[in-house]
Amino acid sequence: MLQDLDHKIIEDVLQGDGDKFGEIIGRYKNGVYSICMRMVGDAEEARDLSQETFIKAYNNLLKYNPEYKFSTWIFKIATNLSIDYLRRKKHQALPLDEKLSMPYDTASAEDMYLHRCNKDEIERVIQELPPDYKALVILYHKEGLSYQNICDVMKLPMSKVKNRLHRARSMLKERLKEIKEEESIWTAKELQS
Amino acid sequence: MDCKRASELTMKYFDQTINDFEKKELDCHITACSTCRLDFQWMREALEGVEELEDFEAPENFEIEVLEQLDLKRYEPKPVPSKIQFWLALTVPCVFAILSIGFYIRFGTIDWKDGYTGAVSFMRVIDLGNRMYGLLGLTGKALGETFFVFIKALKYMSAFLNSRMGIYMTIVAFLCSILVFTQYVLIKLTDVFGYRGGRSYEK
Ligand SMILES: [Zn+2]
Numbered sequence: 001m002l003q004d005l006d007h008k009i010i011e012d013v014l015q016g017d018g019d020k021f022g023e024i025i026g027r028y029k030n031g032v033y034s035i036c037m038r039m040v041g042d043a044e045e046a047r048d049l050s051q052e053t054f055i056k057a058y059n060n061l062l063k064y065n066p067e068y069k070f071s072t073w074i075f076k077i078a079t080n081l082s083i084d085y086l087r088r089k090k091h092q093a094l095p096l097d098e099k100l101s102m103p104y105d106t107a108s109a110e111d112m113y114l115h116r117c118n119k120d121e122i123e124r125v126i127q128e129l130p131p132d133y134k135a136l137v138i139l140y141h142k143e144g145l146s147y148q149n150i151c152d153v154m155k156l157p158m159s160k161v162k163n164r165l166h167r168a169r170s171m172l173k174e175r176l177k178e179i180k181e182e183e184s185i186w187t188a189k190e191l192q193s
Numbered sequence: 194m195d196c197k198r199a200s201e202l203t204m205k206y207f208d209q210t211i212n213d214f215e216k217k218e219l220d221c222h223i224t225a226c227s228t229c230r231l232d233f234q235w236m237r238e239a240l241e242g243v244e245e246l247e248d249f250e251a252p253e254n255f256e257i258e259v260l261e262q263l264d265l266k267r268y269e270p271k272p273v274p275s276k277i278q279f280w281l282a283l284t285v286p287c288v289f290a291i292l293s294i295g296f297y298i299r300f301g302t303i304d305w306k307d308g309y310t311g312a313v314s315f316m317r318v319i320d321l322g323n324r325m326y327g328l329l330g331l332t333g334k335a336l337g338e339t340f341f342v343f344i345k346a347l348k349y350m351s352a353f354l355n356s357r358m359g360i361y362m363t364i365v366a367f368l369c370s371i372l373v374f375t376q377y378v379l380i381k382l383t384d385v386f387g388y389r390g391g392r393s394y395e396k
Contacts, residue, residue, distance in 0.1 A: 013268060016269035025259050031248055033252070043252075046249075051262065137243060169204070169236060173238075173239045174235075177235050
């Protein structure tokens with residue numbers, strides 16, 4: 001249903017009604033902006049990248065294959081632009097304190113308890129993943145793309161995608177565990193003092 | 194079952210490709226092994242956390258800012274010369290050229306003073322056209338004396354040629370010039386070979 005509407009709009013745009021592209025932007029701006037935001041972790045950059053995404057999509061609209069969902073296609077552009085951006089940025093010197101490095105405290109299993117994660121922690125954990133892994137986690141778990149879609153998007157073989165996503169999950173899990181453990185130690189210390 | 198197998202099944206679980214039998218297998222191990230249980234729980238915590246994340250709100254005026262950067266006329270249909278137009282453009286001049294040769298063979302070259310009136314009057318019209326061209330050329334020369342005037346003329350001419358009327362006029366002028374040119378060549382040939390076509394007229 002929604003897909004049909006997308007296709008209808010795109011058809012109109014390709015027929016010369018360029019203004020209609022505004023509707024497409026309206027429908028996907030939050031999704032695209034969120035991907036860029038989570039990929040680069042900076043509002044300014046995310047804005048530029050998501051604008052670039054829509055411009056690129058518009059200029060390449062003839063290349064869009066209606067067999068795929070439009071969201072898959074535009075998320076792919078957003079992801080690729082973000083990864084490119086992160087790669088370019090990596091070559092520039094990063095200020096040392098920009099990388100978050102938390103002291104690693106090993107807490108025993110007894111100290112650890114599970115409680116509802118809050119969003120900030122998840123966001124932070126995603127932020128710390130390497131770009132390719134980040135993209136996989138966002139596309140698969142947040143945007144709900146299938147493995148096949150991701151393979152098409154990232155131009156990677158299935159085995160590699162699966163492998164990376166599995167590793168990404170483990171990293172995510174470990175990092176979340178660490179953060180939670182630190183927090184529980186903190187709370188314990190606060191309570192003692 | 195060992196812990197390695199359990200971690201594989203955990204991944205399968207989150208890929209949603211796990212079958213009922215494997216699910217039971219995993220369940221069994223997790224209840225028994227606390228390391229794998231914690232791993233599983235943390236994994237679920239993390240991945241469900243990701244799934245539950247909400248979209249960020251795109252900045253204000255996002256659409257407008259993007260639309261401003263787009264060439265909104267990019268996909269506007271441009272008139273493409275059709276195949277019919279192409280063949281027409283090719284055959285019409287050919288027909289005209291053959292017609293010119295036909296006139297020559299049937300009526301011969303023209304003696305402007307006297308002769309076969311039908312053909313002559315027709316050729317006179319063409320001759321008049323020819324003279325007009327000459328006149329136009331002279332005027333053009335006079336205009337072209339100033340460089341700026343020339344540039345301006347070019348500008349107007351291109352505007353004129355790009356207009357629909359201009360295109361028609363150009364086609365007509367082109368066809369006339371073919372006719373005139375063929376006649377000219379044939380007359381020159383007559384001068385050289387002495388043959389005046391199917392009929393010759395006294396001077
Ligand atoms: Zn185990």
